[in-house]
Amino acid sequence: MAEAPFTLSVPDADLELLRTKLKSTRLPDELVNAKWAYGAPLGDIKQLLERWKDGFDWRAAEAKINDIPQFTRDIEVEGFGTLNIHYIHQKSQVKNAIPLFFSHGWPGHFLEVSKLLPLLTAESPDHPSFHVVAFSLPGFGFSEAPKKRGFRLKQYAEVGHKLMIALGYNEYVVQGGDWGFGIVRNMASLYGGKHIKAWHTNFPMMDKPSFSSHPLLWLRDLFTPYTAQDRLHIERAIYYRTKSYGYFVEQSTMPQTIGYSLADSPVGLLAWVYEKLVNWTDNYPWTDDEVLTWVSIYWFSRAGPAASVRIYYEFQTKEGQADWENIKAPTIPFGVSYFPKEVIFVRFFWTRLLGNLVFKSTPDRGGHFAAHEKPELLSRDIRAMFGSGGPAFGVVPGKDGYSGKWQD
Numbered sequence: 150m151a152e153a154p155f156t157l158s159v160p161d162a163d164l165e166l167l168r169t170k171l172k173s174t175r176l177p178d179e180l181v182n183a184k185w186a187y188g189a190p191l192g193d194i195k196q197l198l199e200r201w202k203d204g205f206d207w208r209a210a211e212a213k214i215n216d217i218p219q220f221t222r223d224i225e226v227e228g229f230g231t232l233n234i235h236y237i238h239q240k241s242q243v244k245n246a247i248p249l250f251f252s253h254g255w256p257g258h259f260l261e262v263s264k265l266l267p268l269l270t271a272e273s274p275d276h277p278s279f280h281v282v283a284f285s286l287p288g289f290g291f292s293e294a295p296k297k298r299g300f301r302l303k304q305y306a307e308v309g310h311k312l313m314i315a316l317g318y319n320e321y322v323v324q325g326g327d328w329g330f331g332i333v334r335n336m337a338s339l340y341g342g343k344h345i346k347a348w349h350t351n352f353p354m355m356d357k358p359s360f361s362s363h364p365l366l367w368l369r370d371l372f373t374p375y376t377a378q379d380r381l382h383i384e385r386a387i388y389y390r391t392k393s394y395g396y397f398v399e400q401s402t403m404p405q406t407i408g409y410s411l412a413d414s415p416v417g418l419l420a421w422v423y424e425k426l427v428n429w430t431d432n433y434p435w436t437d438d439e440v441l442t443w444v445s446i447y448w449f450s451r452a453g454p455a456a457s458v459r460i461y462y463e464f465q466t467k468e469g470q471a472d473w474e475n476i477k478a479p480t481i482p483f484g485v486s487y488f489p490k491e492v493i494f495v496r497f498f499w500t501r502l503l504g505n506l507v508f509k510s511t512p513d514r515g516g517h518f519a520a521h522e523k524p525e526l527l528s529r530d531i532r533a534m535f536g537s538g539g540p541a542f543g544v545v546p547g548k549d550g551y552s553g554k555w556q557d
Contacts, residue, residue, distance in 0.1 A: 155219040235291035236284035241270040243278040248318035251283040254327020264524035277550035294452035302472040306335035326352040337479035346544035349484040386494035400461035408455025429517035431490035484508030490516030507540035
């Protein structure tokens with residue numbers, strides 16, 4: 150499992166093909182004053198198309214990406230052979246920094262962690278420091294995609310764990326959102342205790358407690374009044390389910406069908422992803438080049454953008470649901486940061502069913518892509534959980550990253 154340095158370098162022929170496709174784009178019409186009611190507005194997509202076609206400098210974006218230390222490594226996955234995995238490995242200058250594994254989801258990618266890197270690896274007497282590893286999920290970004298059916302959350306978890314062990318991190322902590330939640334939760338369940346010492350998520354996905362499974366928690370839920378914040382989260386979740394959930398149904402039932410559009414039409418891919426970037430964030434001020442860099446990573450990805458959506462299909466199978474529902478609750482320390490514009494609704498006391506809840510935070514800003522939208526708030530919570538006086542301080546023996554006193 151030798152490590153190889155990775156430098157992103159999209160062939161000129163691929164850039165020229167993209168320009169050709171962009172020039173021949175045929176756009177749909179739009180109703181008067183439709184705005185966002187029917188999906189991504191035509192005016193937004195026209196503007197992004199023109200920028201992508203004539204003004205966006207991919208080589209400049211590529212150079213910036215290559216400032217981040219990236220590598221590839223072959224990982225053997227039980228039942229699926231060897232996959233070549235792409236990952237970021239940003240080490241802190243602090244020798245005893247805490248090893249932290251970060252997992253993204255869809256429509257995210259490895260660059261979601263980029264704003265967190267300088268914050269988590271920083272050396273300070275006031276907070277812990279981390280060695281950060283973030284992979285491209287198999288089938289995403291520049292990782293090889295599995296060739297067989299049935300690659301589910303526990304396989305992504307296996308890849309993540311084996312990567313950390315290969316890097317020499319026998320004991321470490323994990324963090325993830327979106328699909329990353331399911332992946333790090335599986336990692337915590339399968340490898341927690343001996344190897345993984347704690348886990349944290351900004352996407353505490355779960356069903357409300359039922360009377361048959363958790364009667365006391367069900368009664369507490371029944372008789373605990375909803376707060377104003379709860380009601381806002383409920384409104385947000387209703388919007389997501391009624392207006393922004395169609396992608397999930399398509400990708401979890403017929404991913405190959407939508408895959409043709411994602412693989413062949415750059416503007417189709419742009420609109421499909423851009424809708425989520427805008428609707429799932431907390432009024433985040435996306436720049437055109439920021440969006441185009443994000444979408445270009447999917448367009449130029451190793452396996453193509455269609456490979457990334459298959460995770461939804463595998464999740465919806467009987468076995469995939471078992472990876473989610475029947476997983477043994479991890480006993481290691483568990484932390485949650487629940488951002489106000491997240492697309493799901495949970496009550497904090499529900500999350501005790503996910504594991505050994507020791508840390509909880511409700512930042513006042515931010516949405517689904519917390520690492521990208523509000524990296525300073527997410528890093529603050531991670532530091533608070535693992536810093537001196539925090540509930541998971543010292544979980545990785547000899548790896549606290551600093552010797553000062555934590556000050557929130």
